[in-house]
Amino acid sequence: MSIIFDESLVTGNNMIDTQHKELIDRVNKLVASCETNKEKNVAIQTLDFLMDYTVFHFDAEEKLQKETDYPDYDSHKKQHEEFAKAVEDLKDMLQEEEGPTDAFVAAVKRNVSDWLVNHIQGYDKKVADYVKSL
Helix, strand or coil: CCCCCCHHHCCCCHHHHHHHHHHHHHHHHHHHHHHHCCCHHHHHHHHHHHHHHHHHHHHHHHHHHHHCCCCCHHHHHHHHHHHHHHHHHHHHHHHHCCCCCHHHHHHHHHHHHHHHHHHHHHHHHHHHHHHHHC
């Protein structure tokens, strides 16, 4: 269930691609920790570790968009906000459980892994293409 950073996820922007590799690594660590370690506190710490980098990455990406007057900035920022909300919802779900359940792992796949791949392939590639066109 891990994400593999391959050509389909390359945007062509070095900063974005480098940060995406780190973000994907953290997502994969979250998934792996949930599959191998059913302790709630480990999953919460790993989820927090993912969210810390997500905030850093989204801030950098949004700064780039502002600096280049990216025309779809508001829509892109809204996507980031929805992702952050989904991660908070996952944290709430985890708090209510004894540990990472199968339902939690499925929600991580849907709300984190799948979302991230789709976001990179759609929204982030558009940003990179726009920046390259300047």
